[in-house]
Structures are given as structure tokens and as C-alpha cells.
Amino acid sequence: MTAKIIEGLPVAERLRAEVTAEVARLRAEHGLQPGLAVVLVGEDPASQAYVKSKGEQSLAAGMHSVTHRLPADTKQDELLRLIADLNADPLIHGILVQLPLPKHLDEKPVIDAIDPDKDVDGLHVVNAGRLVAGLPALTACTPVGCMVLLRDTLGDLTGKHAVVVGRSRLVGKPIGQLLLAANCTVTMAHSKTVDLPAVCRSADILVAAVGQPRMIRGDWIKPGACVIDVGINRVPFDNPEQAALGKTKLVGDVNYKEAVQVAGSITPVPKGVGPMTVACLLQNTVTAAKRIAGIDS
Amino acid sequence: MTAKIIEGLPVAERLRAEVTAEVARLRAEHGLQPGLAVVLVGEDPASQAYVKSKGEQSLAAGMHSVTHRLPADTKQDELLRLIADLNADPLIHGILVQLPLPKHLDEKPVIDAIDPDKDVDGLHVVNAGRLVAGLPALTACTPVGCMVLLRDTLGDLTGKHAVVVGRSRLVGKPIGQLLLAANCTVTMAHSKTVDLPAVCRSADILVAAVGQPRMIRGDWIKPGACVIDVGINRVPFDNPEQAALGKTKLVGDVNYKEAVQVAGSITPVPKGVGPMTVACLLQNTVTAAKRIAGIDS
Numbered sequence: 106m107t108a109k110i111i112e113g114l115p116v117a118e119r120l121r122a123e124v125t126a127e128v129a130r131l132r133a134e135h136g137l138q139p140g141l142a143v144v145l146v147g148e149d150p151a152s153q154a155y156v157k158s159k160g161e162q163s164l165a166a167g168m169h170s171v172t173h174r175l176p177a178d179t180k181q182d183e184l185l186r187l188i189a190d191l192n193a194d195p196l197i198h199g200i201l202v203q204l205p206l207p208k209h210l211d212e213k214p215v216i217d218a219i220d221p222d223k224d225v226d227g228l229h230v231v232n233a234g235r236l237v238a239g240l241p242a243l244t245a246c247t248p249v250g251c252m253v254l255l256r257d258t259l260g261d262l263t264g265k266h267a268v269v270v271g272r273s274r275l276v277g278k279p280i281g282q283l284l285l286a287a288n289c290t291v292t293m294a295h296s297k298t299v300d301l302p303a304v305c306r307s308a309d310i311l312v313a314a315v316g317q318p319r320m321i322r323g324d325w326i327k328p329g330a331c332v333i334d335v336g337i338n339r340v341p342f343d344n345p346e347q348a349a350l351g352k353t354k355l356v357g358d359v360n361y362k363e364a365v366q367v368a369g370s371i372t373p374v375p376k377g378v379g380p381m382t383v384a385c386l387l388q389n390t391v392t393a394a395k396r397i398a399g400i401d402s
Numbered sequence: 403m404t405a406k407i408i409e410g411l412p413v414a415e416r417l418r419a420e421v422t423a424e425v426a427r428l429r430a431e432h433g434l435q436p437g438l439a440v441v442l443v444g445e446d447p448a449s450q451a452y453v454k455s456k457g458e459q460s461l462a463a464g465m466h467s468v469t470h471r472l473p474a475d476t477k478q479d480e481l482l483r484l485i486a487d488l489n490a491d492p493l494i495h496g497i498l499v500q501l502p503l504p505k506h507l508d509e510k511p512v513i514d515a516i517d518p519d520k521d522v523d524g525l526h527v528v529n530a531g532r533l534v535a536g537l538p539a540l541t542a543c544t545p546v547g548c549m550v551l552l553r554d555t556l557g558d559l560t561g562k563h564a565v566v567v568g569r570s571r572l573v574g575k576p577i578g579q580l581l582l583a584a585n586c587t588v589t590m591a592h593s594k595t596v597d598l599p600a601v602c603r604s605a606d607i608l609v610a611a612v613g614q615p616r617m618i619r620g621d622w623i624k625p626g627a628c629v630i631d632v633g634i635n636r637v638p639f640d641n642p643e644q645a646a647l648g649k650t651k652l653v654g655d656v657n658y659k660e661a662v663q664v665a666g667s668i669t670p671v672p673k674g675v676g677p678m679t680v681a682c683l684l685q686n687t688v689t690a691a692k693r694i695a696g697i698d699s
Binding site for chain 1: 531537601
């Protein structure tokens with residue numbers, strides 16, 4: 106028996122369609138067009154690609170979409186001034202600063218400067234606190250994307266034992282909080298965990314967010330468990346001739362070939378969690394716009 | 403074999419002595435006297451007793467100590483004005499508003515109004531976010547007290563499996579975050595957890611914070627585990643004649659008589675976690691004063 110493959114693309118597409126319909130409704134019924142501002146400093150090619158995709162997808166969803174491309178030598182106070190302008194701009198409901206910033210800039214004061222109510226990347230410490238407190242928060246897109254896939258696959262998550270491997274601030278910890286809010290029993294495991302394979306084997310839901318290629322083996326998985334692989338690691342091709350040519354590919358934190366024989370369902374890498382990210386960013390922007398405008402439904 | 407009893411009183415006394423010495427050093431070396439302001443609205447007898455104890459203990463530690471007693475019919479904006487004054491007062495480094503407030507007052511805006519850097523009760527959403535983010539936070543006194551007792555009993559907590567039963571915002575969740583920061587593998591269990599006894603039996607460290615008298619039975623405990631009982635529940639006396647007279651006593655969330663036969667160490671109720679609370683409040687006030695003054699050591 107092999108696992109059900111949890112494909113991110115169709116779920117992301119459905120979510121984008123829902124967001125598009127909601128944007129149309131908000132424009133028609135409330136005269137509200139959710140607006141997203143994406144800020145890119147410098148010319149890192151990967152960042153440029155991400156920013157382009159975010160701009161295109163927000164436009165396609167019917168949003169007001171602005172991309173600010175700043176030169177690599179932008180000064181800290183110039184960037185902070187732009188954030189202040191975007192905080193004050195009534196047409197903008199979501200502000201995303203593409204990370205990483207060039208090395209001469211200090212990320213933390215930049216994130217701290219974003220109005221928490223417009224922080225659609227869920228990076229601000231106030232949003233971390235709201236999430237823990239059970240208050241309306243904006244939560245980082247990858248954790249939210251994992252939850253959408255889990256609910257789509259399993260339905261109600263109440264009472265399931267979820268094990269999250271990895272305790273990063275932006276992925277592991279918020280996923281743990283969201284799973285707890287969904288009434289899972291949640292175990293946070295990490296590099297200091299004793300007998301990690303046994304802890305993983307106790308999971309009905311296993312979330313891998315460590316950044317170690319294929320670390321989680323097939324025999325660490327309870328038969329029938331749902332496995333969400335957040336890892337995106339670039340490794341050489343398995344075939345030594347192609348590897349010698351420098352060919353690389355993307356793999357997750359889970360040994361997929363082994364896991365797919367044991368799990369009940371599993372996200373592939375790529376095309377599992379990855380495609381959810383931008384769709385969740387659009388959803389966060391709609392959520393932010395509605396909250397700022399005081400629209401409950 | 404019976405468990406080592408983790409007595410809170412001597413540990414709290416030692417912590418208070420450390421705080422007293424640190425206050426004396428700050429006054430001598432830096433001309434800094436940590437200041438605590440306690441605000442009480444109304445005349446609830448239990449709240450009056452708590453506030454009195456906080457005032458006396460902060461004075462005894464050499465602090466600047468102010469207690470504001472406001473009448474029960476104090477208006478929301480009057481209370482907010484006092485908070486604003488205390489935020490601005492350079493002699494005050496810690497602000498504690500005794501809860502619960504009278505029913506006509508709205509707690510959340512009051513807590514939100516406290517400068518997070520003076521929030522020695524660790525209630526502000528910014529401090530919840532800082533705790534999750536691993537930034538310097540002020541953390542609620544009961545969770546901090548549990549950690550002091552655990553470290554005093556077990557030393558290094560790295561790799562231990564901690565199970566926290568209860569996911570309240572002010573106790574269960576921050577204890578979970580502190581245990582995770584101490585490199586424990588942390589499981590958050592709660593009312594929706596399936597087979598709670600088995601989950602508890604997997605714990606090296608079991609923290610009970612549910613508010614259900616004697617809910618956790620002896621056979622839920624792994625032999626040798628360390629049990630921290632945060633519950634304080636008032637129940638009738640076991641003896642039916644005394645119970646019929648209306649006599650009551652305090653018990654924890656753990657069935658102590660059973661647990662003491664199985665655990666390696668256990669906090670009693672009362673005189674376990676309870677006495678730590680005010681000592682940790684004093685420590686938080688010193689921490690806040692040093693951070694505000696920019697004193698690193």
C-alpha cells in the first residue's frame with residue numbers, strides 16, 4: 106500500500122479561486138479592494154522570482170498590487186521611511202518585505218516597523234503573541250498552508266497527536282500553535298530530542314521542518330500517519346554520473362521513497378507545501394483588509 | 403519508595419535573598435532602585451491579601467514600592483490614566499494590575515496599556531510574542547516559578563520529555579514555551595487529548611495546570627518522573643463529618659497521595675509552586691529595571 110499524495114497545486118488553486126471571489130465580493134458589496142505592497146531591496150535572483158510571482162498572483166486575484174524595488178545600497182532609514190508610508194497608506198492592507206535583506210540592513214527594526222495589522226507575512230512579534238493568546242493574528246504563510254492541507258486531507262483534527270520536528274520561530278513554533286488551536290495534542294521535537302524516531306512513530310500527524318535532507322526515515326513513521334514535509338533542500342542527483350555534472354534537485358526533510366510506503370498520506374517536495382505559500386499570502390491580505398475595514402463576514 | 407517533596411518555601415526564600423542582594427548591588431553600584439507599582443481596584447478580600455503581600459515583600463527586598471488602591475467604582479479612563487502615569491514614571495520599573503478587575507471594567511485594554519517593558523506580570527501580548535520568538539521577555543510569574551523549581555530539582559532539563567496538561571494562555575502555554583527553550587521535548591495535552599493517562603505516562607516531567615482537583619492519578623505517572631502541580635482547588639474535607647460542617651481545603655490537580663508513591667519528585671499543594679509566585683514577581687521587577695536602565699549584568 107502506498108500513501109495518498111497530498112498535491113499542493115490543486116489546493117492552492119482552489120484557495121486562490123476563493124480569494125479571487127472574495128475580493129470581487131468585497132469590491133462589489135463594500136467598495137473595498139484589498140491592497141498588497143511587496144518590498145524588494147537589491148537584485149537577488151531567487152527573491153526577484155518570488156516577488157514577481159507575488160505581484161502577478163495578487164493582481165490576478167483582483168487586488169491592488171504594488172511592488173517597490175529598491176536598489177541594493179538602500180539605507181536603513183530610507184527603507185523605514187517607505188514602511189511608514191505604507192503603514193499610513195489607506196489603499197495598502199498588506200506589507201511584505203522580501204527577506205533576506207542585503208547584509209548592511211538590519212532586519213529586526215524593519216519588521217518591527219510594519220504595522221502588525223498589515224503584517225501579512227506574520228513576522229511581527231505582536232502577531233506571534235496574538236497567535237499564542239488566541240487573538241486574531243496574521244500568521245506566517247507556510248504554517249497556514251500546512252493547516253489548509255491537513256484539514257483538506259483529514260478533516261477535523263481534534264484529538265490527533267501531532268509531532269512537529271523543528272522549533273524555528275517562523276515555521277515549527279507557529280505550526281505547533283495552530284495545531285494546538287485545532288485541538289491536537291502537540292509534541293514539539295528538535296535536535297535535542299531523545300530517541301527522535303520513537304517520538305515520530307507516536308504521531309498521527311508528522312510535520313517535518315528541520316532543513317535536513319531526507320532525515321526522517323520510513324521506519325520513523327506510524328503506518329497510516331499523515332506526513333507534512335516543509336523541508337526544501339537542494340541535493341546532488343542520486344545518479345553519480347549526473348551528480349558529477351553538478352546536477353541538483355530539491356528534496357524534503359522526509360525520505361519520500363521510504364515514507365510513501367508507510368504513511369497514509371504525504372506531501373511531496375516540491376509541489377506539496379510550497380505552492381500553498383503565495384495563496385496563503387493572498388488570503389492573509391484579504392483577512393487584513395477586512396479587519397482594517399471592520400468587515401466581519 | 404516515596405517521592406522527594408519539592409518544597410516551594412525554601413526555594414522562594416533563597417530567590418528572595420538573591421533578589422535582595424541584587425537590589426542592594428544595583429543601588430550601590432548604579433544608583434538604581436527597582437520600583438514596583440501594584441494597582442488594586444475595589445475591595446475583594448483575596449486580592450487585598452495578595453496586594454499586601456506583594457507590597458511587603460518588595461519593600462523587604464529594598465525596592466521602591468507603591469500600592470495604588472482605587473475605589474470599586476473607578477472608571478475605565480481613570481484607570482488608564484493611572485497606567486499612563488506609571489508608564490511615564492522613571493521611578494517605576496514594574497506595573498502589576500491585580501486581577502480580576504470589577505466587572506464594569508474591561509481588562510484587555512488595561513493590560514494592553516501597560517508598557518510591555520514594565521509588564522512584570524507577563525500579561526501583555528508583546529511579551530507573549532517575545533517569549534515565543536526567543537527575545538528578552540517578561541514572563542508570567544507562575545510559569546517562571548515552575549521552571550526555577552524544576553531546575554533546582556533536576557538541573558539541566560535538556561532532552562527530557564515534558565508533558566504539560568492544560569493549555570491556558572497564562573500558565574500552560576508559557577510553561578510549554580519555557581520548557582521548549584530549556585531544550586525539553588514538549589507535549590501540550592488538554593481536554594481533547596486522546597488517552598491522556600498514556601500521554602502523561604510518557605513524561606519525565608509532568609506539569610499539571612488544568613484546575614481539576616486530583617484529576618491526575620498515580621498510575622498516570624511514569625515511575626521516577628518529576629511532577630509539578632500548578633493546580634489550586636478548594637474541595638470539601640475528605641472526612642464526611644468535617645465536610646458536612648462546611649470545612650474545605652486546598653488540593654492540586656494531581657492525586658497527591660497516589661502520586662507520591664510513584665513519582666521521583668513532586669510539588670505539594672499548598673506550599674509547592676504557590677510560594678514561588680511573589681518571589682518571581684520581585685525577580686521580574688529587577689530584570690525590568692536592569693533592562694530599562696541598560697544594565698547587562
